Amino acid sequence: MNIKAHINKQTLVRLALVGIIPLILCLLFLWAGGWLTPERLTSDKLINVLQQSGGIHKGYRRNHAKGICVLGNFISNGNASTLSRASIFSKGETAVTGRFAIAGGNPGAPDYAVPVRSMALSFQQANGEQWRTGMNAMPFFPVSSVESFYELQAATLPDPATGKPNPEKLHAFVMKHPEVKPFFAWAKQYTPSSSWASDRFNSLNAFRLIDRAGNEHLVRWSMVPHTRFSPLSDADKQNKDFLQQDLAHRLEQGALEWDLVFTLAQAGDKGNDATKAWPADRKTINAGTLVLNKALPQQQGPCNDINYDPLILPDGMAASDDPILNARSSAYAKSYNLRTHEQAQQAGAHL
Template sequence: MVDSLEYNTGKIYPGFRRAHTKGICVAGHFDSNGSGAALSTAPLFVTGTVPVIGRFNTGGSVPAGADADQIFHGLGLRFLFPARQEWRMALDDTPIFIVSNATDFIALQIASKPDPSTMQPDPSKMKAFLSVHPETQRFLDYLAKAPTPSSFANGTYHSINAFRFTNADGATHFVRWQFESETPFTAIDKSTSSKLPPNFLFDDLLQRMHEAPLRWHLILIPSNPGDRTDNATIAWGPGHDRVDAGTLVFDQIATEENGHCRDFNYDPLILPKGVSRSDDPLLPARSAAYAVSFERRAIEGPRPDAITLQEEKGAAQ
């Protein structure tokens, strides 16, 4: 999977993540209201406050890429608990994923490799891939129609995959979850986004957090009978229970070079007691790929963060 990302990009950027390369560190806490304990014994759901380190990021593998070129918004979270427990999450701003397994992910990276002369994938290769992967076409159709958040601050971030929760009585539930922002949603104008400054998402987040903390509600969504727990390309239907488990608050922000989110990964299988993996094959694949990416960039040594590179690129121009 990591090799395919490097192949798709056509260039390795030493010291950087192989995907979701451009990011910024945030920190704060999670205020639990105790409601999540009905589903899981995880320490996050005990009434009280838990510290958290996060990382907002765009998609892609080019450190100095402009924000407008990356329609994907992501959020990594690392919750720290007593007794050496922690919970790491890798969240997307889409409720579904583009493929359902590692083999298809690799094939997509190969098919979508940009032609250096046009910076676009070969249409014939993409057509061939999409003809046998309707789930990927469904995801692309969703992206084309769905409004894109104008800010990291006003987006909803989804677990994508389902996980198995176990409560104090030993009852288990498959659960997806999402963090829903208290900041009113506004959409970016896709027709004019290319005219925005290259770091507009990160500049906006810096300004907002210097003015006031930002908040999201953690909404747990238990599965209904018939919901797929092994396929992240399929959205769960309407009519689900929603459990508001508490509030995520970010009140600190720093570049990756100065913050504390760069030198570890957001492995979705680093889980506390009370939460375990589902039968979704993407979970072990993501975990393994994150580890390989981390090992490679650790050997290569840290570089200036992507935002600093973008600013240096702009100054040189």
């Protein structure tokens, strides 16, 4: 082979490699979007089924659409610094931007109509890293996989003829996924509170705390309220915005507080199944106190542009092997992109 031919061959190889790289990226993009495997469950499908349930409300989150922004601080007592090297757990204060919400995709839904409520928080560490978390006021998740969560949403969609879920579809789902029975049993006997301030919010999914020596500790966490529980009243059911009005009124009187409590797993406790509550005798550590002192409307509020992706974690924290975490992260990103695009369009239309 002469020198000229060798150079041409090398050039062709380089060009081929240059062409292959964007092709691979395109294929990965298409695969992630479900275009190459339409039977594969994607974030688009998850968002679509949520929209079928709550309707399309442009500019709002596709789930937990109705909410309110809150501001405050997390005051760490240093107790969790033995479990995690994250600076947030050293003694001191960290600024927090949060959001309370009710489940569902309808921003106009009555507060009393939805038993599941949420607290989302974004902790801004001094070193620039963030910890974001979305918690729910329920003890465990209804299903253990992304596919079964999608099937549950589909099974509970309102029947056009009745406006209510089809009991046959729901029965078929329960027969296929008996792990959902404890959640339905909890929901049947659950009495909602009269205030977000008295709700206990749980991570549901497990995570790993990593200490300075590199040791990992499997944990779940809860925000445990200082406010005493009081049940939902008949008067609350006459006011579709009672949760937001109650929160604003309470914060006018003073700050509201929750303790951040970590529960440590023992051998045999699963980190990949959020349907299973860990036994009550597991060791707990109080890591400090969340203090909220201000509430603001969510639209154009400080929480509006925050994607409370549970996989945004600082050094010293990491995800467990729970498959629902990746699905939550992907669906949150899809919802965020949709609503921010819609909000930009709405803003442009008013110029």
